[in-house]
Amino acid sequence: MKKKRGISPLLASVLLVALAITMAALVSNFVIKKTKEFDPSKLAEQSTFCESVTLGYMINAAPGVFRVYNDEDDVLHPGNKLTKDVFLLSPLTLINRGSFSIHQIIINSPGLESLTLPLILPDDGPLRPGTDKSKSQYILGIQIRDPALNLDSEIKIVPIIKDLEKSTDDKPVFVKCTERQLVINYKQICKDANPKKYKIQNPPGENDPPCYTK
Numbered sequence: 001m002k003k004k005r006g007i008s009p010l011l012a013s014v015l016l017v018a019l020a021i022t023m024a025a026l027v028s029n030f031v032i033k034k035t036k037e038f039d040p041s042k043l044a045e046q047s048t049f050c051e052s053v054t055l056g057y058m059i060n061a062a063p064g065v066f067r068v069y070n071d072e073d074d075v076l077h078p079g080n081k082l083t084k085d086v087f088l089l090s091p092l093t094l095i096n097r098g099s100f101s102i103h104q105i106i107i108n109s110p111g112l113e114s115l116t117l118p119l120i121l122p123d124d125g126p127l128r129p130g131t132d133k134s135k136s137q138y139i140l141g142i143q144i145r146d147p148a149l150n151l152d153s154e155i156k157i158v159p160i161i162k163d164l165e166k167s168t169d170d171k172p173v174f175v176k177c178t179e180r181q182l183v184i185n186y187k188q189i190c191k192d193a194n195p196k197k198y199k200i201q202n203p204p205g206e207n208d209p210p211c212y213t214k
Contacts, residue, residue, distance in 0.1 A: 050177035090141030104160035111145035
């Protein structure tokens with residue numbers, strides 16, 4: 001009887017890494033394509049559907065993980081490197097607490113250009129309402145200018161939904177729900193990260209991130 005030979009552990013590891021890189025590239029290209037296809041100028045400003053749209057957030061990261069990252073943090077992915085005066089507030093979990101799916105968001109952060117971001121979950125669906133966390137929650141980081149300059153600056157996140165009356169299978173129509181935007185400020189987010197015990201140092205110390213808890 002002939003003995004069957006398997007692949008070596010080293011070759012198996014190389015194949016797994018290659019597969020992971022390939023999948024990551026496919027997902028990235030898909031998100032980039034969707035972003036390019038989306039034209040914010042073609043959005044309707046309001047709809048009766050917007051009255052039932054509610055976007056919330058929470059911070060459920062482990063202590064010390066949620067904070068402001070700067071351009072010197074090694075934990076940032078090379079593709080997410082920041083400029084010297086821009087910080088990343090992360091990780092923040094968005095929650096759909098309304099009645100309609102949220103397909104896109106527009107992030108308005110003081111001192112930075114508006115950013116339109118598609119909300120594409122692992123199952124290729126939008127951010128849906130309901131109690132299923134895998135479908136109703138989305139984790140992201142938000143770029144901000146130096147928060148120590150103005151702790152009361154507001155970050156505004158505008159939800160974008162599909163107009164169910166005007167949309168067709170071939171031509172979806174999206175609505176920008178400006179009046180239902182989520183408004184948060186840097187100081188409030190620091191409190192939410194640790195409501196019982198928090199500290200904001202303004203300006204930050206030499207070795208401290210601008211927002212941290214103790």
